[in-house]
Amino acid sequence: MVPLTADDLEKLDQSDRLRSVRDQFELSPDVVYLDGNSLGPLPKATPARLEKAIRQEWGKDLINSWNKHNWVSLPLTIGAKLAKLVGAGPDEVACCDSVSVNLYKVLSAALELRPDRMTILTEESNFPTDTYIIQGLMRQLGNHHTLRFCDPTSLEHPGSSHQLDDSVAVVLLSHVNYVSGRLLDMAAVTSNAYRAGALTIWDTAHSAGALPVDLGASGADFAVGCGYKYLNGGPGAPGWVYVARQHQAGAQQPLSGWFGHAAPFDFERNFRPAEGIRNQLCGTPPILSMIALEVGVDLACQVPMKHVRDKSNALIRVFLQLTDERLASHGFSVASPRDPSICGSQVCLRHSNGYPIMQALVAHKVIGDFRSPDILRFGFCPLYTCFVDVWRAVEVLCDVMVNKEWDQPEFHKKKAVT
Amino acid sequence: MVPLTADDLEKLDQSDRLRSVRDQFELSPDVVYLDGNSLGPLPKATPARLEKAIRQEWGKDLINSWNKHNWVSLPLTIGAKLAKLVGAGPDEVACCDSVSVNLYKVLSAALELRPDRMTILTEESNFPTDTYIIQGLMRQLGNHHTLRFCDPTSLEHPGSSHQLDDSVAVVLLSHVNYVSGRLLDMAAVTSNAYRAGALTIWDTAHSAGALPVDLGASGADFAVGCGYKYLNGGPGAPGWVYVARQHQAGAQQPLSGWFGHAAPFDFERNFRPAEGIRNQLCGTPPILSMIALEVGVDLACQVPMKHVRDKSNALIRVFLQLTDERLASHGFSVASPRDPSICGSQVCLRHSNGYPIMQALVAHKVIGDFRSPDILRFGFCPLYTCFVDVWRAVEVLCDVMVNKEWDQPEFHKKKAVT
Incomplete structure (x- = not known):
């Protein structure tokens, strides 16, 4: 198989029929958010809707909102x-x-x-x-x-x-x-x-x-x-x-x-x-x-679930290919199913230094999470995850490994919520 | 007992040590809100706090807020x-x-x-x-x-x-x-x-x-x-x-x-x-x-509960006196305890036309609620209820009775939430 390039992933984004959905989320362009399976990001429509609920419905219409709204x-x-x-x-x-x-x-x-x-x-x-x-x-x-x-x-x-x-x-x-x-x-x-x-x-x-x-x-x-x-x-x-x-x-x-x-x-x-x-x-x-x-x-x-699933499978396919091409040599193995028909919308990589590696990734704004004892968990939520996000996640992960960044003491500290 | 006047109630407001607390609530001056025992009104600090929680904590800090915030x-x-x-x-x-x-x-x-x-x-x-x-x-x-x-x-x-x-x-x-x-x-x-x-x-x-x-x-x-x-x-x-x-x-x-x-x-x-x-x-x-x-x-x-209770008793005392002076003749009777030591922060009046009377009151922005079969319920929440609110509530209630306003068909319609 020909190794994937950043270009390939940009092309996949260009032909992505869900591409515009990402614009409906408040997600900073410098963040690669692969933890929507733990907490989904903020839809852009939410603040205004809540503002109305708070100021008008609760604030002005008070108890009558149980009926009126x-x-x-x-x-x-x-x-x-x-x-x-x-x-x-x-x-x-x-x-x-x-x-x-x-x-x-x-x-x-x-x-x-x-x-x-x-x-x-x-x-x-x-x-x-x-x-x-x-x-x-x-x-x-x-x-x-x-x-x-x-x-x-x-x-x-x-x-x-x-x-x-x-x-x-x-x-x-x-x-x-x-x-x-x-x-x-x-x-x-x-x-x-x-x-x-x-x-x-x-x-x-x-x-x-x-x-x-x-x-x-x-x-x-x-x-x-x-x-x-x-x-x-x-x-x-x-x-x-x-x-x-x-x-x-x-x-x-x-x-x-x-x-x-x-x-x-x-x-x-x-x-x-x-x-x-x-x-x-x-x-x-x-x-x-x-x-x-x-x-x-x-x-x-708004979005047909079939389109969501198709994109999820495609995101995972490229992540797995990039893992094989660029991460396997750093000691990562794939812990989630490779067969898309039996895999949800997430990929789990196993690594014995999984905890500090994930903290280092997060420090670079590539956000996944860690599950004990050795699982790095990445959610691919097709509503807002782009193919270039996958590229960037793998790039950063490679850097973290090559530079041994994960081995800094701060990344070993245990947090209350992981 | 000398009948209470609007003046008397204004004076009570002037000497009320909780008077300034009302400014911390978003309550329109034309509303007399006597239903905080069902849904408390909006504190002024709430929208900004929620805006921060929504835009910054959820929107920007995402999953990390479980720790960071x-x-x-x-x-x-x-x-x-x-x-x-x-x-x-x-x-x-x-x-x-x-x-x-x-x-x-x-x-x-x-x-x-x-x-x-x-x-x-x-x-x-x-x-x-x-x-x-x-x-x-x-x-x-x-x-x-x-x-x-x-x-x-x-x-x-x-x-x-x-x-x-x-x-x-x-x-x-x-x-x-x-x-x-x-x-x-x-x-x-x-x-x-x-x-x-x-x-x-x-x-x-x-x-x-x-x-x-x-x-x-x-x-x-x-x-x-x-x-x-x-x-x-x-x-x-x-x-x-x-x-x-x-x-x-x-x-x-x-x-x-x-x-x-x-x-x-x-x-x-x-x-x-x-x-x-x-x-x-x-x-x-x-x-x-x-x-x-x-x-x-x-x-x-922020407020000592003893001060809250003292004001609640005072609000109820004047409401009961005004009820006796001005409402009893319209068929209202007091269904809650008259002894403040065994009464919560609410007064219940009984009237056989209680439901439409309360709807008419609400139409005049004097908001209490109705509990079947014949109870008009008024909550006196000392954090934001003024003595002049009590005066106004009784005034409006008198008008509703004198003009038989409550007998309009719209006020007899049953609502989903009462």
Whole structure:
């Protein structure tokens, strides 16, 4: 293969049909931001929208904004927009709470739907909060359930997994693994779980907004997702929750706060769950954070997810080629799948000095992140990542290695948040 | 008693030591805002602070803000500030999630601490979400617990309540009732519950920020509170949760998300609760809403709660006198306590045409709210309510009655949010 040049990457940018989308983000041209899988950047439309929400809606219209600006419906109106991105019906998604809280809700509801099955099947390398939430609920329910870890890829092949026995109530998996980047075949796993009588809960935090997700066609029972990564909804943006239509009446989640009541403003004495997805709501939603999320969702909805995925694959292809050509000799190896059909929108490189190398990169404004013990993680978010960004990231990484820059003491210091 | 005049109220404003605090709020001079117990108004400092958070912290510093701007500690740093307002130690309060979610956490933890007691004692006229959360948890745990309603004032007198039998695990009460405005004697109830072996959970949504709350001196076990009412933290601002120091190690809440882990960024496989109040956290906090809350908390912290309470009592005293002098003849009666020592920072008037009367008032920019079936609710928030506001509210209310303005069809229309 002919080595890639900066010219090649500029040409790829010129023919990129998503090129103009980058202009919708506040991203300094001197930054290469490859950490949108941790915190998406600021859409240019967000400050003005929030300014209006703060000064006009809160400041001037005050309490009346719950009606006048329809704050009260935001969890469902944003949910209905987001539904299009993940193959759900507009009545199957609500935006609310955090990913963790939403996982807790649907896991509790799902276990109730399978009262005779006591196993929760998941993967050991889940984003930890997923496992923590399972453990917290199990403990609360008296530790009658069993948490079983498996290789989730074994669930992709019909009949090939002994894990899916008739004790399995719920299969809870990440659609894309947050470290390895491995993308699971959601339809295949869901269908195998279904045949085994188990329900599925999909954590799409590292897939929704970065690649096509089709919860409906996959037959997924429940899903949750994140607002602050690929949806660019702002730091700690509310998450979202999906409950397939057929489970909405039967699956009652335990956090039965007033926003999930059939008639919240009638102030009835007893809880009556709302019909439909609204029964996933609990308390009063954080409106400012919801409005920032809506801007991010609107932006993502402009672009066909297929185009996003195609560009993501292309960005990763050139990054992998450049890694092979220029980084392998510095001790980097590829830890994420090379096959684009099973890889999310990120690449992980392994290096024994990964932590200080990433700090040195960040000092040069090439921003990825580090995951213990030795993973440098790079997210390629096609809405704002250019092909020349990939070139620059590799150039800087080469410099950091050649000059041994990473070996400065400041880059070894541990930060609170990595 | 000599009837009050506009002059009298102007004089009260002139000698009001909190008078200048109103200048710190964006409140149009033509609005009389008596609904801060539902949504506090916008502090003037909030837009600039949020602009910085949005453009600089999120927009420019991106993911690094978790460290650089200490986003990661916001739940505890805001909690420590807020602790001063409610008589708690700086290590006993965390800001996070919603009131409803926080109630769920502490109720689940409290029930675990009293495994042999199966009764939850509360009041029927709680803000409904409190009862809904109890019901949701009871159902989830298999309906082994009993929900018992009582007159909470009966718990204020030692030995006078047969409600506090040895089946009572938890007493969950509102410090100030959201409709009646009745303020309970927290110390007395807590002490009586303690003697009966029960734990207390206080919902301070309608007291904290409006009057002195002393969780520590009262011996309260758990408490929750609201960010968007008297703390002026913005619509749907995160709530807060208090766990008395002695329960922090023993009481494990079930929503064990990664922010409550001992080492969240070590990405360990198994959940290990953080020591101290941080184990009340669950998912990633909504930073923009948190930052708005911090401005509100900072503002409230400037002013001694005793001054706030004194002014609140004075505002209510003149409103009650004017009600007697000018409104009683129009069919209004006082539904909140007349004794200031047992009344929160609100007054409720009862009128059979309460709903359209309140809509007519709002049309004249005198903003209170209505609670079914016949309560007009007026919050007197001493940080920004002037004595002349009280005069104007009564004037407008008189006009609305004299001219039968409330009987226009538009004022009878039901709104989604009341």
